[in-house]
Amino acid sequence: MSSAVRLANNAGVDALLPDTFCTRRQIKSVDYDFVVRKASDVPPKTRRDVWAIFEGNMRAAYTSSSFGWHPPSKRKELFDPLSRFILVYAPASKARSGTSLVGFVMFRFDEEETMEEDDSMEDVVYCYEIQISRKVQRSGLGVTLLEDLQKIAKKWRMKKVMLTVFKTNKPAIELYTKLGYTIDPISPSEVLRTRSLAPPVSSGDQTVEATESEDDWEDDDDDVEEVDYEIYSQVVQ
Numbered sequence: 001m002s003s004a005v006r007l008a009n010n011a012g013v014d015a016l017l018p019d020t021f022c023t024r025r026q027i028k029s030v031d032y033d034f035v036v037r038k039a040s041d042v043p044p045k046t047r048r049d050v051w052a053i054f055e056g057n058m059r060a061a062y063t064s065s066s067f068g069w070h071p072p073s074k075r076k077e078l079f080d081p082l083s084r085f086i087l088v089y090a091p092a093s094k095a096r097s098g099t100s101l102v103g104f105v106m107f108r109f110d111e112e113e114t115m116e117e118d119d120s121m122e123d124v125v126y127c128y129e130i131q132i133s134r135k136v137q138r139s140g141l142g143v144t145l146l147e148d149l150q151k152i153a154k155k156w157r158m159k160k161v162m163l164t165v166f167k168t169n170k171p172a173i174e175l176y177t178k179l180g181y182t183i184d185p186i187s188p189s190e191v192l193r194t195r196s197l198a199p200p201v202s203s204g205d206q207t208v209e210a211t212e213s214e215d216d217w218e219d220d221d222d223d224v225e226e227v228d229y230e231i232y233s234q235v236v237q
Contacts, residue, residue, distance in 0.1 A: 002111055002121070004156065005109045005110060005123050008109040008156040008158075013037065013038060016036060017036060017152065017155075020151065021036075021148065021151065022034070027141065030136075030139070032088050032102070033089040033090075033099060034088055034089075035086070035088075036084070036085065037084070037087060038081075039078070039079045039083040039084070039106075042079065046101060047079065049100075050085070050106075053101065053102075053104065053131050053132075053133050054074075054129060054131050056134065057132075061166055061169065065228050065229075066227065077128065082109070083108055084106070084107055084109075085105070085106050086104060086107075086148055087103075087104045088102055088104060088132075088141055089101055090102045090136065101133075102132065102136045102141070103133055103136065103141045103142075103145070104130075105127060105129065105131075105145040105146075105148070106128045106129045106130075108128065109125060109126075109156065112124045112126065112186065114186065115185040115186060122159040124158050124159060124233075125149050125161045126161075126163070127146075127149055127161060127162065127163040128164075130145055130163070142175060143179065146161070146179055150237065153236045160233045160236060161234050161236065162184060163176070163232055164230070165229060165232060167229060167230060176232050180234050182232065182233065182234070183230055184231045184232060184233040187230045187231035188231075
């Protein structure tokens, strides 16, 4: 773990946020409250609400994907000690008092591999989940949360914001692309494309195998072609 990632992971919630972070915001004439929590500080009821939004949005997609639907492992991932949440609350309906959770983003500070020849790593903010309740989708909350991640990444001198998205999730891909995200060099499709362009390594009159046999490459390519997701990233500005 790099010193920058370690420093960010050890930061308290208040120190985590940029000075420009606002806890109360009006988006399209609706007031929302933004609350930042470490996973360990998310209360049981909020955990249930987080899971309800995630399951409502993603169960079908996971069930039909190569990942499969495995609630215990997904809950463990969501509420890992290194997970950080931005929770979004809106006023409850007139029939109830208080507020209700309408969206969240879960992210971590981490190191990610690169495709550089020196096997270097990059410090990143990795967005594991960004989920908006169906009743308020297309309200601008997703854009707002992604902008928050950029600001947090910039404060802690991370190189990128990264995320994984199913290829079938066209609306999400359109949003990420509109915001300037591109397919990352470590995404399976990009790895396959790079391999197809790589020239053979030659020595004299003979072509030398670099690190893997042709059969190994073909097996790896088959694995890549079966992958049903992409990894997108945006360089921190």
